Amino acid sequence: MGELFARLRAAYGAGPRHLLVLLLCFVVTGWVALRVAGEATAGRMLLWFVGAVILHDLVLFPLYALLDRGLRAAVGVPARPSPSDAPSGDAGRAAARLALLNHVRVPALGAALLFLVYLPGVLGWGADTYRAATGQERTPLLGRWLVLSGALFLLSAVLWVIRWVRWRTVRGSREPAERG
Amino acid sequence: MAPGRWVGKPPVMRQTRPPGPTVGHDDQEIDHPIEEEARVPASDPSAGERTGPAGDHGSPRALWQALDRHRPPGADAVTTGWRSPLRGPRLTSFYGLVLLVTLPLVIVTGLLDYAAYSPQFGQAFPFDVGWLRLPPFDWPTRPAWLFQLTQGLHVGLGIVIVPVVLAKLWSVVPKLFDWPPARSVAQVLERLSLLLLVGGILFQIATGLLNTQYAYVFGFDFYTAHYFGAWVFTAALVVHVVLKLPRLVTALRSRPPGAELGTPRAATRPEPPDPDGLVPVRPGPPTVSRRGAVALVGGGSLLLAALTVGQHVDGPLRRTAWLLPRGQDPGDGPNGFQINRSAAAAGIRPADTGPGWRLTLRGGGRTVTLDRAGLLAMAQHTARLPIACVEGWSTTQTWTGVRLRDLAALAGVPDPAAAHVESLERAGLFRQATLQANQVRDPDSLLALRVNGADLSADHGFPARVIVPALPGVHCTKWVASIEFRADG
Numbered sequence: 001m002g003e004l005f006a007r008l009r010a011a012y013g014a015g016p017r018h019l020l021v022l023l024l025c026f027v028v029t030g031w032v033a034l035r036v037a038g039e040a041t042a043g044r045m046l047l048w049f050v051g052a053v054i055l056h057d058l059v060l061f062p063l064y065a066l067l068d069r070g071l072r073a074a075v076g077v078p079a080r081p082s083p084s085d086a087p088s089g090d091a092g093r094a095a096a097r098l099a100l101l102n103h104v105r106v107p108a109l110g111a112a113l114l115f116l117v118y119l120p121g122v123l124g125w126g127a128d129t130y131r132a133a134t135g136q137e138r139t140p141l142l143g144r145w146l147v148l149s150g151a152l153f154l155l156s157a158v159l160w161v162i163r164w165v166r167w168r169t170v171r172g173s174r175e176p177a178e179r180g
Numbered sequence: 181m182a183p184g185r186w187v188g189k190p191p192v193m194r195q196t197r198p199p200g201p202t203v204g205h206d207d208q209e210i211d212h213p214i215e216e217e218a219r220v221p222a223s224d225p226s227a228g229e230r231t232g233p234a235g236d237h238g239s240p241r242a243l244w245q246a247l248d249r250h251r252p253p254g255a256d257a258v259t260t261g262w263r264s265p266l267r268g269p270r271l272t273s274f275y276g277l278v279l280l281v282t283l284p285l286v287i288v289t290g291l292l293d294y295a296a297y298s299p300q301f302g303q304a305f306p307f308d309v310g311w312l313r314l315p316p317f318d319w320p321t322r323p324a325w326l327f328q329l330t331q332g333l334h335v336g337l338g339i340v341i342v343p344v345v346l347a348k349l350w351s352v353v354p355k356l357f358d359w360p361p362a363r364s365v366a367q368v369l370e371r372l373s374l375l376l377l378v379g380g381i382l383f384q385i386a387t388g389l390l391n392t393q394y395a396y397v398f399g400f401d402f403y404t405a406h407y408f409g410a411w412v413f414t415a416a417l418v419v420h421v422v423l424k425l426p427r428l429v430t431a432l433r434s435r436p437p438g439a440e441l442g443t444p445r446a447a448t449r450p451e452p453p454d455p456d457g458l459v460p461v462r463p464g465p466p467t468v469s470r471r472g473a474v475a476l477v478g479g480g481s482l483l484l485a486a487l488t489v490g491q492h493v494d495g496p497l498r499r500t501a502w503l504l505p506r507g508q509d510p511g512d513g514p515n516g517f518q519i520n521r522s523a524a525a526a527g528i529r530p531a532d533t534g535p536g537w538r539l540t541l542r543g544g545g546r547t548v549t550l551d552r553a554g555l556l557a558m559a560q561h562t563a564r565l566p567i568a569c570v571e572g573w574s575t576t577q578t579w580t581g582v583r584l585r586d587l588a589a590l591a592g593v594p595d596p597a598a599a600h601v602e603s604l605e606r607a608g609l610f611r612q613a614t615l616q617a618n619q620v621r622d623p624d625s626l627l628a629l630r631v632n633g634a635d636l637s638a639d640h641g642f643p644a645r646v647i648v649p650a651l652p653g654v655h656c657t658k659w660v661a662s663i664e665f666r667a668d669g
Contacts, residue, residue, distance in 0.1 A: 010238070010239065011238060011239040011365075012238055012239075012364060012365050012366050013236075013237075013238030013363065013364020013365055013366035013367060014364070014366035014367075014370075017422070018366055018370070018423060019366070019369075021418065021419045021422045021423065022366075022369045022370065022373055022419055024415065024418070024419075025373050025376065025415040025416055025418065025419045026369075026372075026373075028312075028411055028412065028414075028415035029376055029412050029415060029416075031310065031312070032312070032408045032411055032412050035308070035309075035310070035408065036404065036408055039400070039401070039404060041399060041400035041401065044398065044399050044400045045400050045404075045405050045409075048383060048386065048387070048398055048400075048405075049379045049380075049383045049409070049412075050379060052379055052382035052383050052386055053375060053378050053379045053382060055382075056349065056378070056382055057349075057353070057356055057378070061349075061350070061353055072467075077467060078464070079263045079464050098467055101467060102467065102468060102472075106476060106479075109476065109480065110479075110480065110483060113342070113343060113346075113480050113483070113484070114483070114484075114487075114503065116342075117339060117342055117389060117484060118393070118487075118503035118504065119389075119393075120389070120390055120393035120394070120395030120397075121393050121503050121504060121505060122503065125393070125395035125397060126393065126394045126395035126396060126397070129394040129395070129396055130394045130505060131522070131525070132521065132522060132524075132525030133394055133505075133519075133520060133521060133522075133525070134394075134505060134506075134508070134510075134518070134519060134522070135519050135522035135524070135525075135639050136508060136510075138505075141502075141503050144502055144503060145503060148502070148503075
């Protein structure tokens with residue numbers, strides 16, 4: 001038995017438990033695929049299933065990673081470790097830049113999250129279904145999303161100013177020992 | 181755990197990086213002693229099993245080794261391009277743990293919602309699901325808020341975990357661009373299951389979010405897609421948990437719980453290189469601490485929770501669901517609460533519900549017809565009951581009408597096994613519903629004529645509608661035309 005498992009491991013690349021759970025998974029998926037294949041809209045379902053992965057992994061992720069790198073470049077927080085451009089004694093300023101970066105990042109992520117989750121409402125999609133279901137007219141909630149996003153940015157800006165003022169006071173009184 | 185396993189014991193790699201790398205200090209030199217050695221053979225992927233001196237390639241070895249050697253242009257740049265020092269098994273495992281606790285709840289409440297539609301009568305969608313369902317049971321009528329709870333948890337938790345899912349995917353995204361993509365058949369199959377896992381969760385989130393907001397832009401049947409999508413996802417999740425749970429436990433045990441909570445940004449260090457290659461080869465300085473990243477994700481979840489929970493609250497707080505359809509003002513007065521299908525959309529004409537309306541009761545070979553005055557002359561019962569919808573909202577109102585069991589007795593079936601209710605509505609998936617015995621017999625199960633002390637409005641089902649404790653909203657048939665009480669199932 002042990003030798004059998006060893007041969008399986010050498011050929012297959014993992015143990016029997018690995019093979020077993022994966023087979024179980026593919027049996028369920030295969031059954032679902034056969035059952036759904038009869039639907040006229042099966043192709044669209046597959047498209048949405050695979051499309052969701054492509055959209056997240058190859059569009060959304062690169063997009064927000066790029067935006068973040070752009071933001072870092074604009075604020076002056078390098079992504080790669082480069083000791084040369086960090087002259088000593090400038091730690092306070094670097095910390096302030098870092099704080100600025102995060103005070104933009106957090107509300108931006110919040111606004112993006114709200115947009116993503118409440119997208120249909122924000123853009124006013126599905127007006128007919130909405131009317132049939134609720135008996136009310138659908139008004140796009142874009143304004144509300146803008147207000148919420150603006151509030152997030154405002155709150156973050158206020159907090160940043162408070163922190164900045166505090167730093168200056170502390171640095172003024174305890175120069176140059178203080179470090180971010 | 182078998183000896184020779186990787187899990188929790190990658191000491192070879194640990195030694196390659198000195199403790200406390202110097203990233204994060206602007207005035208110190210940053211060195212990378214880990215370059216080549218740290219390109220950890222992102223070895224067996226999964227259960228983390230080491231294959232011994234023969235190398236970690238499966239059969240046919242020549243093929244996998246050739247794939248390994250032929251790195252496409254840019255593969256090295258990608259491998260060394262990951263910067264975030266936060267990425268690593270500990271952060272991934274923390275998000276994984278949160279999902280490990282919440283996802284089963286979302287899955288089980290989803291299956292319970294399906295059971296609440298009484299699939300035994302062929303009225304749960306999709307209809308033909310084979311073995312892929314919970315064992316059959318009669319959906320209870322108590323507690324009356326049971327369906328409100330299960331569907332509220334399903335939709336609410338499903339929305340609230342979106343940031344956690346996105347963060348988890350962010351934490352493992354380097355794996356997607358790994359080269360070689362596989363070293364054995366086992367890894368190929370596991371990668372396929374990951375496609376099902378990631379595709380599954382994103383598909384479920386996308387279709388679910390669109391459904392709660394009435395945007396059927398996908399052009400396929402929501403019930404079919406969401407139900408079967410859930411099974412594909414669940415199967416892939418089981419695989420992932422079975423194969424990765426040991427990793428999760430090891431990673432979370434590698435530091436005392438709470439140690440990360442006490443670590444500010446400046447003291448945040450990359451984790452030791454891991455066999456999965458989540459830890460970047462050339463990490464940049466941290467811009468947030470791990471606790472900061474987790475707080476950010478948690479904050480996102482709280483924000484979504486705050487903007488979602490209002491869908492279940494009556495009164496002024498309902499408006500806190502500011503970006504959701506069921507947070508809108510439903511109007512004033514006794515009938516000023518959410519409707520699920522307007523009379524206009526259902527094609528109900530005023531003539532159908534006027535003085536000429538009759539309720540037909542059938543059962544035991546007898547047919548009884550009643551007009552609204554006749555129903556109002558019967559014993560009236562008042563109950564405060566929630567009405568809840570799979571789209572993730574609910575409202576609790578005070579309903580008055582005739583007990584269904586009194587109507588059953590009137591029809592000559594005092595002990596019905598089921599009741600089939602039909603609406604005046606001519607088309608539509610939910611123009612009829614079959615009620616279980618316990619749902620007909622419950623003392624609070626009503627053919628409601630009034631709500632909050634006033635006659636039902638046209639949109640709420642005038643002249644009469646069904647209301648049953650813990651029954652999904654769409655099965656509380658509106659504009660009732662007939663009820664057939666069945667003595668045997």
